[in-house]
Amino acid sequence: MSIFDALMHGFGVAMQPMNLLWALVGCALGTAIGVLPGIGPALTITLLLPVTVSMSPTAAFIIFAGVFYGAMYGGSTTSILINTPGESGSMITALEGNKMAKNGRGAAALATAAIGSFVAGTIGTVLLTVAAPTISEIAFVFGPAEYFALAVLAFTSVSVVLGTSILRGLVSLFFGLALAVMGTDYQAGLPRLTFGVPELSDGIGITIVLVAMFAVGEILFVASRLSQDPQKLIEVNGPIAMSREDWQRSWKPWLRGAALGFPIGVMPAGGSEIPTLLSYTLERRLSKKPEEFGHGAIEGVAGPEAANNAAVAGVMVPLLTLGLPTSATAAVMLAAFQNYGLQPGPTLFTSNPELVWGVIASLYIGNLMLLVLNLPMARVWVKLLAIPKPHLYAGILIFSLVGVWGISQSWVELLALGLLGLVGYGFRCCSVPIAPALIGLILGPMAELQLRRALAIGQGDPLTLVASPIAAGLLVVAALLLLIPLIRFVQTRRLETSTLPAG
Amino acid sequence: MTSVVKSSPTRRPSRWGLPAGVLILGAVLLHEATDLPLAQAYAGIGPGFFVLAIGLILTALGLALGYQVMKGTTFEPEETEGADVSRPMSWTGFLTAAAGVFLPVALVGYAGFPIGGAVAYALVTRAYGSKRPLVDVVIGFVVTSITWFAFTKLGVQLGAFFPPGGF
Numbered sequence: 114m115s116i117f118d119a120l121m122h123g124f125g126v127a128m129q130p131m132n133l134l135w136a137l138v139g140c141a142l143g144t145a146i147g148v149l150p151g152i153g154p155a156l157t158i159t160l161l162l163p164v165t166v167s168m169s170p171t172a173a174f175i176i177f178a179g180v181f182y183g184a185m186y187g188g189s190t191t192s193i194l195i196n197t198p199g200e201s202g203s204m205i206t207a208l209e210g211n212k213m214a215k216n217g218r219g220a221a222a223l224a225t226a227a228i229g230s231f232v233a234g235t236i237g238t239v240l241l242t243v244a245a246p247t248i249s250e251i252a253f254v255f256g257p258a259e260y261f262a263l264a265v266l267a268f269t270s271v272s273v274v275l276g277t278s279i280l281r282g283l284v285s286l287f288f289g290l291a292l293a294v295m296g297t298d299y300q301a302g303l304p305r306l307t308f309g310v311p312e313l314s315d316g317i318g319i320t321i322v323l324v325a326m327f328a329v330g331e332i333l334f335v336a337s338r339l340s341q342d343p344q345k346l347i348e349v350n351g352p353i354a355m356s357r358e359d360w361q362r363s364w365k366p367w368l369r370g371a372a373l374g375f376p377i378g379v380m381p382a383g384g385s386e387i388p389t390l391l392s393y394t395l396e397r398r399l400s401k402k403p404e405e406f407g408h409g410a411i412e413g414v415a416g417p418e419a420a421n422n423a424a425v426a427g428v429m430v431p432l433l434t435l436g437l438p439t440s441a442t443a444a445v446m447l448a449a450f451q452n453y454g455l456q457p458g459p460t461l462f463t464s465n466p467e468l469v470w471g472v473i474a475s476l477y478i479g480n481l482m483l484l485v486l487n488l489p490m491a492r493v494w495v496k497l498l499a500i501p502k503p504h505l506y507a508g509i510l511i512f513s514l515v516g517v518w519g520i521s522q523s524w525v526e527l528l529a530l531g532l533l534g535l536v537g538y539g540f541r542c543c544s545v546p547i548a549p550a551l552i553g554l555i556l557g558p559m560a561e562l563q564l565r566r567a568l569a570i571g572q573g574d575p576l577t578l579v580a581s582p583i584a585a586g587l588l589v590v591a592a593l594l595l596l597i598p599l600i601r602f603v604q605t606r607r608l609e610t611s612t613l614p615a616g
Numbered sequence: 617m618t619s620v621v622k623s624s625p626t627r628r629p630s631r632w633g634l635p636a637g638v639l640i641l642g643a644v645l646l647h648e649a650t651d652l653p654l655a656q657a658y659a660g661i662g663p664g665f666f667v668l669a670i671g672l673i674l675t676a677l678g679l680a681l682g683y684q685v686m687k688g689t690t691f692e693p694e695e696t697e698g699a700d701v702s703r704p705m706s707w708t709g710f711l712t713a714a715a716g717v718f719l720p721v722a723l724v725g726y727a728g729f730p731i732g733g734a735v736a737y738a739l740v741t742r743a744y745g746s747k748r749p750l751v752d753v754v755i756g757f758v759v760t761s762i763t764w765f766a767f768t769k770l771g772v773q774l775g776a777f778f779p780p781g782g783f
Contacts, residue, residue, distance in 0.1 A: 150697040167771045197697050280684065281691075284638055284677050290670050291645055298663035301656065305663060306648050329717055331696065336713035336743040338693070340700035502698065503744035504755065507716075507737040511760055514720055514733055519772040527721040534717055538710075543634045543691035561666050568660030 116246055123470025127478055132175055136475045139176035140482045143183020147203075148191050148494050151335065151509055154184040155441040155551075156327040159320055160512050162449060163519045170453045171468045175475040177449065178429075181442055182234060182479050185385070185422050186487045189226040190494055193219060193414070195344050203421065205389040209406065209413030211347075216409050219349040221356065223491050225363045225411055226418040228355075231484040232364075233371035233419030237426025238476045240375050245473070249434040249459040257566035258578050262587035263381075264560035267437055267552060269591040270381040275546040279598055285545050288536075289553025292317055293561075300565065312525040319448045321517055322554055325530045326547050327441075328513040330537020332506050337538075346495065353488055363415040366396050370419025378427020381439050385424040389417035426476065433457055433469060436559070441548040444555045631685050639678035645671030712743035728778045733760035 126132060146152045158177050165173035188203035193210035206226060213222040255263070272282035295306045296316025307313040355363065373395070374388040396416040397406045406413055431437040436457040438444035450457050455465065462469050487494070500508075517530045540547055564578075571577025579585040645667050652664030693701045716739030724732035737756025738749055746752055764774050 163772045164767070164770050280677060280680055281634075284634070284674075284681070287670055287674050287677065288641065290666075291641060291674065294666050294670065298652075301653065301663045303652060303663050305652060305667060306645070332740060333710060333713050333717070334693075334696060335699045336740070337705045337707075337710035338696075338699040338701055338703050339706065339709055339744065340698055340703075342700070501746075503741035503746040503752070506744055507740035507752075507756065508759060510716060510736055510740050511733050511756075511763055514724070514729070514736065515763060515767055515772065515774065518720075518724055518729060519767060519774055522725075522773065522775045524721050524725050527724065528718075531714075531717045531721060535714075539633065539637065541694045541696060544694045545634070545691075557666075565661060571660075573660035 116242060119246070119466060119470050120242055120474060122466065123472075123474035124477075126171060126467050126471030127175065127474035132172060132471065132475065133478065135172045135175045136179050136479050137482055139179020140183045140479050140486055141179075142176075143180035143185075144187035144190075144483065144486055144494055145183075145497055146180070147184035147187020147189075148497050149187075149500075149505065150191075150197060151328075151331050151506055153327065153442075154181050155323065155445045157184075158442065158445045158449065159323040159327075160516045162320060162452060163516060165449075166452065170450075170455060170465075171471045173449065173453075174446070174468065174472045175479075177446055178472055178476055179479045179482075181425055181446075182422070182476065183483055183486075185234075185425055186227065186230055186483045187494060189230065189414075189418050190223065190487065190491050191498070193222045193226065194349070194491075194495055195346050195498070197344065203389075203418075204386070205393045205417040206414055208393070209410050212407070212409035213411065213414065214347040214349065218409060218411075219347055220351055220353045221359045221411060222409075222414050223349065223353045224355045224488065225359060225415045227353075227484060227487045227491070229363060229367040229370065229415045229419040230422040230487075231480055232367045233374060234422040234426060234480040234483075235477065236368075236371040237375045237378070237423035238473070238480065240423075241426045241429055241476070242473055244379070245430055245434050245469075246462060248430060249462045252435050252459040255435075255459075255583070256581070257563040257570065258581060258584040259587070261560055261563040261567055261578065262584040262591070263435060263437055264556050264563065266587045266591040266594075267381040267439065267556060268549075268560070269594045271439070271549045271552045273594050273598065274387065275548050277544050277546075279595070281543065281545045282549050285540065285547065286549040286553045289322075289550035289555075290557045292322060292550075293554045293557025299562075310525065312523055317529065318517075318520060318526065319445075319554060320520060321526055321529050322533055323445060323551065324513045324516050325533030326537035326540070326550065328509050329530060329534025330541055330547075332510055333534060333538040334541040335506065344498065346498065349492065353491055359411055362411050366392070366412045366416035367419040369395060369399075370416040371423040374420035374423030375427040378424035378439070379430045380427075381431065381437065385421040385428075385440070388420040388424045392416035392420035429473075429476075433461065434459060438552060438555060441551050444548075444551045448555055631690055632682075634691055635678050635681035635685055637678075638674055638681060642671050642674030642676075642678055645674060709743045712739055716740040716743065724775075726779065728776055728780075729774045730757060730760040730764050730777060733763070 146157045157180050189206050191197050192203040192207035193214050196207050196211040210222045213219060268286055272286045273279050275282055295313055297314050298305050304314060370392045373392050377388040393413055393416060396412040397403055400412050428440050428443050431439055432443045432446060436447060438447045517526050567577055579588060649664050649668035649671055652667055653662040654664045656662035695701055716736040720732045720736045723735060734753050734756035737759060738752040741752040742749060764777060767774055
């Protein structure tokens with residue numbers, strides 16, 4: 114079956130009325146949580162998990178994908194109108210977008226963000242359609258050693274890339290790995306780190322950790338440092354549209370943003386922060402009017418917005434083809450696959466083509482829906498911000514309690530939710546990134562399993578881990594990611610000391 | 617950027633908490649690893665191997681963080697939407713919200729999800745500056761009751777509506 118046939122088959126699945134409805138639900142929900150503070154796509158998908166267990170996996174993943182894409186659209190609206198990025202990928206948009214809104218060009222900023230997101234999201238999805246089956250073919254040669262090396266690469270890259278300090282990124286990663294080894298060891302049947310608590314014998318639920326770190330940690334942190342400044346929402350008058358000049362200045366940044374966002378999204382530890390930042394820097398350098406940057410340059414909105422949506426499509430590639438999550442949201446989606454007893458990877462394309470291609474096709478449809486939901490209706494979504502803060506955060510706690518209490522009605526799990534929430538609070542107080550902990554928690558068991566398998570195949574010889582060129586190459590890249598910042602650090606140190614005047 | 621900022625003598629945000637926490641976690645893992653077999657026949661490594669490795673690395677990370685703190689690094693809080701990180705921490709806000717998180721641990725089991733949730737709801741609104749606790753409890757009860765009915769309908773088990781009443 115060619116890619117085109119497979120995709121058409123996927124459209125057949127995605128165009129079923131119920132699946133269209135689910136795509137709409139996902140897109141609307143995603144836009145809403147993108148606009149709202151305190152709740153992001155990873156947390157939303159986690160809280161949806163107990164609700165979606167009774168649905169077919171295809172319907173569930175159509176919703177999840179809609180949430181993932183929709184959050185990016187919603188995040189840009191608040192970045193532009195009130196200078197509060199709802200999502201980390203929209204941080205850069207706030208720089209220029211909010212300035213544009215203050216200068217009375219909010220409508221053009223919203224338009225270039227929404228249309229750019231659509232253009233880049235669609236380009237990204239086309240690239241995903243072409244790249245995913247090809248990469249999944251390559252992945253068939255992957256054995257335990259390669260999968261272990263891949264996990265190590267994901268570990269090091271998320272720790273190095275996300276957050277402000279490598280040391281704290283690693284702390285987060287190993288905290289997640291420590292949680293991952295909790296529970297009964299599957300090979301020897303021995304309890305590990307269960308401290309005699311029977312509820313821990315199955316390990317700690319991913320839902321609990323996620324809800325605790327993202328929702329509870331955030332509720333506690335914001336409550337302890339509540340901002341007293343009222344948010345200033347900038348009114349936008351007139352239709353949300355762009356002038357001819359805006360189009361001329363926007364289309365190239367859209368394409369360049371997509372070209373940056375997709376490949377970086379595909380890479381381990383891609384995420385959407387780095388491509389948006391790179392796109393912003395690039396547009397600033399290429400602009401004919403660099404002096405406008407910092408005062409509301411439309412290129413500075415168009416490029417990064419395109420980049421973050423293309424990156425989302427990119428993140429889906431390693432997730433679907435290798436089962437490798439490269440962002441917090443992708444990690445939750447991997448956990449959702451595992452809930453259904455599905456293992457994303459090369460075999461998923463042959464064993465569940467309905468699911469994979471249905472979801473990919475729904476990404477095209479979802480992008481179009483999001484354009485319609487966001488371009489004329491941006492003002493409607495902003496109304497969500499009228500929900501008073503106290504009730505918004507209290508509501509988030511209620512949904513968190515549903516997410517955990519709904520699993521097994523156990524007070525031990527509610528206690529774990531609170532305690533891990535305190536850890537999440539501590540992470541925020543010290544700027545320790547949370548995503549590496551999730552990747553560690555979710556990929557940890559896979560890494561351990563594959564390491565044991567690889568060593569069992571090699572009869573305990575550690576050299577089997579680097580016997581294949583792919584595994585060795587991945588491990589070398591992982592090592593370089595850790596070593597390069599270290600070498601740079603030592604070099605700058607040396608420079609500083611050598612340039613200091615003697616005495 | 618919130619990374620390496622030299623500490624000023626007047627303001628001292630959390631400094632030793634992070635390295636201490638990481639060292640304690642590392643120690644717990646190392647202690648657990650002593651009870652687990654490191655090697656296993658055929659498999660090469662046993663269940664203790666990962667625990668030991670993670671424990672050792674966490675200990676090393678804790679020491680490195682401690683060294684950073686000695687050199688004067690402080691760990692600044694993360695910029696978060698709705699929070700003003702330049703303000704000093706409010707213990708009242710934190711403890712009220714924490715009460716909202718921890719009270720349901722006991723309350724939801726005995727009084728049911730709607731009532732336990734309503735109390736948590738009111739505590740969080742209080743922590744976020746609402747001054748009408750009774751109104752908030754009522755709103756909270758409405759929210760949790762609707763949530764209870766909706767999720768029970770969707771097939772999520774949230775226990776009895778009001779266990780002492782038996783329904």
